[in-house]
Amino acid sequence: MKSAFEAASRGRAFVGEWRDDEADAFGVADRVLQCARAVDLVVAAQTDPQWAGSDSLDVADRLAMESGRPVLIVPNTGAHxxxxxxxxxxxxxxxxxxxxxxxxxxxxxxxxxxxxxxxxxxxxxxxxxxxxxxxxxx
Structure with a gap:
């Protein structure tokens, strides 16, 4: 996914930055929100309903309601x-x-x-x- 992001943003009129970070399941949303407030557009994946820990991740919801930034949530399935x-x-x-x-x-x-x-x-x-x-x- 990182290489696809970098390829898609290379040579564009905007700066795309990929960030990797670590946090426990309950701190993920807080960490992502902290980063999101410093960007123009947040692109985030929809929480995977097949993943056992997805109930503890409210990242997409919190990004949309608390970041103060436009958020593009990419669905897990389908053509985009x-x-x-x-x-x-x-x-x-x-x-x-x-x-x-x-x-x-x-x-x-x-x-x-x-x-x-x-x-x-x-x-x-x-x-x-x-x-x-x-x-x-x-």
């Missing part, structure tokens, strides 16, 4: 043609989500389809958010 054609924005109106959406605008503008998923929407009694996720569409 048209990367960025269909985008899901995980929205919760927090600072990290606002920052990630702003940074992802070039990707969002080129996408053929953008869906917004409201994560932990406010209760029906929260009058500040009459229409869930309307603030992101403005």
């Amino acid at each position: 043609a048209g990367v960025g054609d269909k985008v899901l924005v995980a929205w919760n109106a927090r600072r990290e989500a606002v920052r990630a959406v702003f940074d992802a605008l070039p990707i969002l503008q080129r996408a053929k389809e953008v869906k917004v998923g409201w994560i932990n929407p406010p209760s029906e009694h929260d009058v500040a958010q009459d229409i869930p996720a309307a603030d992101i569409c403005a």
